[in-house]
Amino acid sequence: MNTVALPGMLRSPLNDDRSQxxxxxxxxxxxxxxxxxxxxxxxxxxxxxxxGAPIGPAGVPSHVSTDPSNLPYYALRSLFRMFTALIISLVFAFLYGLAAARSRRLGAVLIPLLDILQSVPVLGFLSATISIWLVLFPGSIMGVEAASIFAIFTSQAWNMAFSFYNSLTSEPADLDEAVRLMRLTRWQRFWKLDVPNSMIPLLWNCMMSMGGGWFFLTASEMISVNNRTLALPGIGSFVEEATAEQDLGKVGLAILTMIVVVLLIDFLLWKPLTAWAEKFRYTSSQSTEPRRSLVLTVIRxxxxxxxxxxxxxxxxxxxxxxxRPLGRTGARWSRGGGRRRASDLVWWACLALIGLWGLWQLDRLVIRPLGLGEVGHVFQLGLLTFLRVLILMVVCTIVWVPIGALIGMNPRISRYLQPLVQILASFPANFIFPFVTMVFIIWRIDINWGSILLMALGTQWYILFNVIAGASAIPDDLLEMSRSLGQNRWQRWKTLILPALFGSWCTGGITAAGGAWNASIVSEVVSYGKTELTAKGLGAYIAQVTATGDTPRIILGVAVMSIFVVLADRFFWSPLQSLAQRRYSLT
Known part of the structure; x- marks a missing residue:
């Protein structure tokens, strides 16, 4: 009798290490x-x-010391914020992805909303929530710490939620049938199928989320909203202060500290996790060169x-x-067809009323005070930023899809290039912004074009990491079949590799596009010392009005950015994701 093994039940090749x-x-x-x-x-x-230290009589400091001896302590503070936000993001991804994948009605709302949320700039979240955190923790530095962690969370959570959602909607039919036959509850299904099936892409997106958190570390530790600056000890605030002092030597020391930190994280965390996650690959044959990690071997x-x-x-x-009483044994949470039409009408009517109320508030708080001229001007700025995002997506796809496929499918190459990729992605690109800005000034490079490069430094990795995850998950059986059929390299790419990577590219593309909109905030306005370069675009607009605390214009900028993102999702990304699930799913 044939048996079916769930991903979480697969045996690791290193399980017998301890007995030997x-x-x-x-x-x-x-x-x-x-x-x-x-x-x-x-x-x-x-x-x-x-x-939890109390705030002194002078209030929250607006500056931090740039004494290099503080860098180890600053690194610990930054790491604590990053990993706290990452854990919260992982829980959020599980809850949000389950709700969107298992409920047809919620999915129709939550997925477009997720696309909007990932494009809302970190500064937009901070300006709306900083007062709430300070009220929740009065008289304590914990309020500012919570605001900083929340800001980092808003740069990490969205791509993880997208990844988990896509894994849930593309679960193999034979594993679903196995769950039914074994009569697992929904709780058991979550841990035996849902999480293991999503583990490889989710892990790579966790790595990418760490990189996204580092990218916005300066904005998260040196919070400038409503004409106030709240500074927390950390590497991000250290770099911001050193940049303002035009001390590139101290910026270089911070970069060196970051390289050491990233190497340690890669060795102690990401390498063990990627080696451990190999047991969740959906394939009937074992990889000829399994990933190994010294730390994982020691733990085992x-x-x-x-x-x-x-x-x-x-x-x-x-x-x-x-x-067990919370769900029927063996039940699959279906997103089913057209049942309960009357309740559907009530659901959509409620959403329409909420939307009309939101439009009325937008008209009352923003459009009437600012006028239609300001609205039209902001839409023009949004179009300029949209063109930058479009150019960025095309170039990054051409460059990183072949490289990601090569890394993901070849264990030998992956052994050498994966650490380098993780270091580059985890390294906060905005730390080198002062050097790049100086080059722009010396070479007289127009920031309207240069901002595309700055945006790419922080967002290109979403595409690369998802493509690597997709390539790593291609079953070895299919690759062997392609070789047995005598296909040449182009035929193999056309009939197997590109179709298999299409869904992963969609996930990486939609998160990269949202990340690019977010990154425009710190990429369209850059400075070195007293010299500031400002590009024409929606990111620069939001950064400037956030610094002055102009609430109506902040709302207008975020609303216009959300409109662009929703339109792109509705007319481009949603059709592509449906095509990927319908025609190019390996399972």
């Missing part, structure tokens, strides 16, 4: 893991008192998995029993 290791090896690896855990706990204990040899299982397995069984 000597006793002394197991002791030393266990000691190494224990030391690592103690270091992590010690760093948290060192940081937590500063996070240490026996920490067995210790965690003593607590984890009983807890998992308890949760299974608790959640």
């Amino acid at each position: 290791a000597s006793r002394s090896t197991r002791i030393w690896t266990g000691l190494a893991v224990a030391i690592g855990a103690l270091v992590l706990l010690g760093a948290l204990a060192y940081l937590l008192p500063a996070l 040899l240490s026996g920490v998995k067995d210790l965690l299982g003593l607590v984890g397995h009983p807890l998992a069984d308890l949760l299974d029993r608790i959640t």
